[in-house]
Amino acid sequence: MKKKLLAAFLAATMVMGMTACGGDTTAQGDAGTADGSSQVENSVAGDEEQEQIKLRMAWWGSQTRHDRTVQVIEMYEKENPHVDIEYEFFSFDDYFTKLKTLVSSDQVWDIFQLGGNFPQYVDKIYFLNDYIDSGVIDTTNISDAYLKITQDTAGNQMGLSNGLNTYGIAYDVDMFKEAGVPLPTDNWTWDDYADACRKISKHTGEFGTSGFTSSEFIAGCSTYIGQQGKVGEYGFFNLDLTGMGFDDYKMLTPYIQMRADLIKEGASPDAGAEMEITNIENDFLVTGEAAMTWVAVNQFPTIYDVCAAEGRTLALASLPRVTENGPAGSVIQSSQMLCVSQDSQYKEEAAKFISWFQNSEECNNVLQGERGIPINDKVREALKASATAGQQEMYDYVDLVGTFETPEKINVLSPDGQDQVVDQYRNLIQQVVAGEITADEAAKKTYEAAEAIFK
Amino acid sequence: MKDTATIGFGTKVRKFIYNDNTVGHVFAAPFIFGFICFSLIPILTSFYYAFTDFSMGSKEVTPVGLKNFAALLTDETFMKSLGVTLKYVFISVPMKLAFALFVAFLLTRKSKLVTLYRSLYYVPSLVGGSVAVALVWKQLFARRGLFNMVMKDMGLDTINWFGDQGLALFPLILMSVWQFGSSMIIFAAGLKEIPTTYYEAAEIDGANGFQKFIKITLPCLSPIILYNLVMQTISAFMAFTQAFIITKGGPNNATMMYALYVYKQAFDYNNMGYACAMSWFMLMVMSIITLVIFKSSKMWVFSEAGD
Numbered sequence: 001m002k003k004k005l006l007a008a009f010l011a012a013t014m015v016m017g018m019t020a021c022g023g024d025t026t027a028q029g030d031a032g033t034a035d036g037s038s039q040v041e042n043s044v045a046g047d048e049e050q051e052q053i054k055l056r057m058a059w060w061g062s063q064t065r066h067d068r069t070v071q072v073i074e075m076y077e078k079e080n081p082h083v084d085i086e087y088e089f090f091s092f093d094d095y096f097t098k099l100k101t102l103v104s105s106d107q108v109w110d111i112f113q114l115g116g117n118f119p120q121y122v123d124k125i126y127f128l129n130d131y132i133d134s135g136v137i138d139t140t141n142i143s144d145a146y147l148k149i150t151q152d153t154a155g156n157q158m159g160l161s162n163g164l165n166t167y168g169i170a171y172d173v174d175m176f177k178e179a180g181v182p183l184p185t186d187n188w189t190w191d192d193y194a195d196a197c198r199k200i201s202k203h204t205g206e207f208g209t210s211g212f213t214s215s216e217f218i219a220g221c222s223t224y225i226g227q228q229g230k231v232g233e234y235g236f237f238n239l240d241l242t243g244m245g246f247d248d249y250k251m252l253t254p255y256i257q258m259r260a261d262l263i264k265e266g267a268s269p270d271a272g273a274e275m276e277i278t279n280i281e282n283d284f285l286v287t288g289e290a291a292m293t294w295v296a297v298n299q300f301p302t303i304y305d306v307c308a309a310e311g312r313t314l315a316l317a318s319l320p321r322v323t324e325n326g327p328a329g330s331v332i333q334s335s336q337m338l339c340v341s342q343d344s345q346y347k348e349e350a351a352k353f354i355s356w357f358q359n360s361e362e363c364n365n366v367l368q369g370e371r372g373i374p375i376n377d378k379v380r381e382a383l384k385a386s387a388t389a390g391q392q393e394m395y396d397y398v399d400l401v402g403t404f405e406t407p408e409k410i411n412v413l414s415p416d417g418q419d420q421v422v423d424q425y426r427n428l429i430q431q432v433v434a435g436e437i438t439a440d441e442a443a444k445k446t447y448e449a450a451e452a453i454f455k
Numbered sequence: 456m457k458d459t460a461t462i463g464f465g466t467k468v469r470k471f472i473y474n475d476n477t478v479g480h481v482f483a484a485p486f487i488f489g490f491i492c493f494s495l496i497p498i499l500t501s502f503y504y505a506f507t508d509f510s511m512g513s514k515e516v517t518p519v520g521l522k523n524f525a526a527l528l529t530d531e532t533f534m535k536s537l538g539v540t541l542k543y544v545f546i547s548v549p550m551k552l553a554f555a556l557f558v559a560f561l562l563t564r565k566s567k568l569v570t571l572y573r574s575l576y577y578v579p580s581l582v583g584g585s586v587a588v589a590l591v592w593k594q595l596f597a598r599r600g601l602f603n604m605v606m607k608d609m610g611l612d613t614i615n616w617f618g619d620q621g622l623a624l625f626p627l628i629l630m631s632v633w634q635f636g637s638s639m640i641i642f643a644a645g646l647k648e649i650p651t652t653y654y655e656a657a658e659i660d661g662a663n664g665f666q667k668f669i670k671i672t673l674p675c676l677s678p679i680i681l682y683n684l685v686m687q688t689i690s691a692f693m694a695f696t697q698a699f700i701i702t703k704g705g706p707n708n709a710t711m712m713y714a715l716y717v718y719k720q721a722f723d724y725n726n727m728g729y730a731c732a733m734s735w736f737m738l739m740v741m742s743i744i745t746l747v748i749f750k751s752s753k754m755w756v757f758s759e760a761g762d
Contacts, residue, residue, distance in 0.1 A: 093723070097722045097723075100511035100722060100725065101511060103511065104511045104514075120725075123513075123514075270615070270618040270706065271617070271618055271705040271706030271707065272598065272615055272616065272617030272618025272619070272623070272702075272705070272706060273598055273615075273618060274705075275593075275617055275701075275702060275703060275705060276593075276597055276598070416725065417724065417725070419723050419724055420723070420724040423719070423723075423724075424532075426705075427532075427705075427707055427708055430620075430705065430706050430707040431707055433707075434620060434706075434707055436707075
C-alpha cells in the first residue's frame with residue numbers, strides 16, 4: 001500500500017512538473033507578445049522609431065534625496081518615453097557594499113553616484129571627455145574650473161559634479177545665547193570651539209557638540225593637519241595619494257586630546273550615544289540634544305527646515321582654526337557626481353540623462369540643490385533667486401569659504417583603505433577616553449595605520 | 456497488465472522508482488543542489504582566496520601564500536574580536552541552556568495551557584536573528600530607552616549600556632538568552648522520554664525534588680544536553696546581527712564579534728582574502744572546541760543502552 005502511494009505521489013509530481021513546464025512556455029509566449037505590442041505602441045506614440053532601453057541607476061542619501069530624485073527620474077521618463085530608468089537607493093554604507101559586489105560581477109549600474117572616494121572605482125568609470133567634446137553632454141553653462149573638480153590629474157572627466165560642497169559646523173543659535181557663549185566668528189579657533197562645547201554642556205546639560213562621525217574625520221581631524229604651517233604646506237594625505245602629507249604624528253596629538261577630553265567630560269557623545277545617530281536627520285543637533293554638529297553644507301537646508309518647524313534657528317559657522325590667523329583648511333569641493341559605468345550597454349543614453357540632470361532648470365527646481373550647489377551657472381542663479389532661508393545661509397557660507405586663502409593644489413580625494421583608518425582612528429579615541437592609551441600614542445597609531453595603506 | 460511487451464520495461468522502471476536509494480536521492484536532490492552551489496563551492500573558493508590578496512573591488516588575484524594568516528597574529532582588533540566572541544560564547548550558551556531547561560521543566564506539568572505557553576515561549580526564537588528584534592533591543596537599552604526610564608523612575612542611576620566597554624556585551628548576551636525557544640522544545644521532548652517509573656521508585660526511596668532532578672533528570676537528559684550544547688555553541692560563534700545592528704562593534708571594539716569583523720574586512724575594508732583567512736581560522740577554533748565537547752562527553756553523557 002505504501003509503495004503504491006509513493007508511486008502515485010512520484011507520478012503526480014512528474015505530471016505537475018510537466019504541466020508547470022507547459023505553463024512556462026505559454027507564459028513566455030505571452031510575455032513576447034506583450035513586449036511586441038508595447039513596442040508598437042511606442043513607435044506610434046513617439047514620432048521616430050526608437051529602441052526601448054532600460055537604464056539602471058543608483059545613489060545614496062537621505063529620504064529627501066530619494067523622493068526628489070525619483071520625481072525627476074519620472075519626469076525624464078515622461079520626456080523620453082523610450083527610456084525606462086530602474087533605480088535603487090541606499091544609505092551610504094550599504095551603497096558601497098552593493099557597489100563592490102557589482103564591481104566584482106561586472107554589473108555596475110549604468111548611472112551611479114560617486115564621491116571623493118572614486119580612485120578606488122576608476123576602472124569602472126567611463127570617462128566623459130568624448131561626450132563633452134561631441135556635445136552629447138552640454139557644458140555651455142559650466143565653467144572649466146567646475147569641470148576640473150571631478151577630473152583626475154590626467155584630465156579624465158570622471159563625471160559631472162552634482163554640486164559644490166564644503167564642510168562647516170551647524171549650530172543652534174539659541175543654545176549658544178542661553179549659555180552666554182559668544183557666537184562663532186569666521187576665524188574662531190579650536191580652543192574657542194572646545195570652550196563653547198564645555199560651557200554649553202555645563203549650562204544646558206546637553207552635548208556641546210554632536211558626533212556625526214562620517215563627517216568628523218574629514219572636517220575635523222584631516223582639516224586640522226591642513227591648518228598647520230603655511231597655506232598648503234601640509235595635508236593628511238599627499239597630493240597624488242601616494243603617501244602621507246605630513247611627517248610628524250605629533251601634529252595630530254592636540255586634536256585627538258581635545259576630542260577625547262570633550263567625550264570624557266560629557267560635552268560630546270560617547271560611542272554608545274553616537275550609535276544612536278544613523279543619519280543627519282536624527283543627529284543630536286536636530287533632536288535638540290546638542291548645540292553643534294559637523295555637516296557637509298548640502299545637508300544644511302534640510303536640517304535647517306526641520307529645526308525651523310520647531311521654532312529653533314540653526315546657523316553655519318566655519319571650521320575652527322588652529323591659530324586665529326592661520327590657514328582655514330576648508331576647501332570647496334565636489335559633493336558627489338554621477339558617473340557612467342564601463343559595464344553599461346547604453347553609455348550615450350546614460351550620458352544624455354546626466355546632461356539633462358545637470359542642465360535642466362526644471363529638473364533642478366525639483367532637486368533644489370540637495371546634492372550641493374549646482375555647477376551650471378544658469379541653474380545656480382535660478383535657484384539662488386528662489387532660495388529658502390536655509391539655502392540662503394548655505395550659499396552665503398560657501399561664498400565665505402570661497403574668500404579664504406586656499407593652496408594652489410589641493411587634494412580632496414580619499415585613498416583606498418581610508419575606511420579602515422577612520423574606524424581605527426575612532427577606536428583609538430575611545431581607548432584614550434577609557435584611559436588605556438595616551439593621546440600621543442593614539443596619534444602615533446593613527447599615523448601608522450594611515451601610512452600602512454600605501455605599503 | 457494490458458500490454459505484455461512493456462511489462463518487462465514497466466517492472467524495471469517500477470523497481471528503479473521503488474528502490475530506496477532512488478527515492479532517497481530524488482528527495483535529497485534539492486538539498487544537494489543547494490549545498491553544492493551555495494555552500495560547497497563558496498567554501499572551496501574561500502579556501503583559495505584565503506591564500507590570495509583578493510578584494511571585491513579588483514579583478515586581479517595574486518597568491519600571497521601564508522601572509523594573511525601571519526597578519527592575523529599582529530592584528531590587535533582580530534585578537535580582541537576573538538576574545539569578545541569567546542566571552543560571548545562561554546557566557547551566553549550555558550545561560551541559554553540553563554534557562555531553556557528550566558522553562559522546559561516547568562512546562563512538563565500536565566495542564567491544558569502547556570501547549571499554549573510552549574508556543575508563546577517559542578515565539579522569540581521564530582523572530583530570532585531578525586533585524587527588527589535587534590532594533591527593538593537597541594531602543595530598550597538606549598540612553599533614554601525603556602530600561603533607563605524604569606531605572607530613573609525607581610530613583611536609580613541610569614546605565615549607559617552601549618557606551619561602557621564593560622557592559623556593552625551584556626545586552627547582546629541577554630538577547631541571545633531570550634531566544635531559548637528551540638533548545639527548550641528539544642529539552643521538553645527529552646523530558647517526556649524519561650520513564651516515570653524512575654521517579655516513582657525514587658519517591659518510594661524518599662528522594663526529594665532536587666535529588667530527583669540531579670540523579671534522574673540530568674543523567675537521562677544528558678545526550679540531549681550534549682546535542683543542544685554543540686548546536687548552540689556553533690551558532691553562538693556565528694553571532695552577527697545583534698552586534699552589526701546594535702553596536703557596530705563599539706565601544707572600543709568591546710562588542711566586535713568575530714563574524715562582524717570578518718564582514719568588515721571583507722566588505723568595508725576591501726580585504727576579502729584576509730577575511731577568508733579569518734573564516735578558516737574560526738573554523739579551526741570551532742572544530743577544536745566541538746571536538747573537546749565530544750571527547751569530554753564520554754565522562755558526563757549517560758547512555759542507557761551502553762550500561
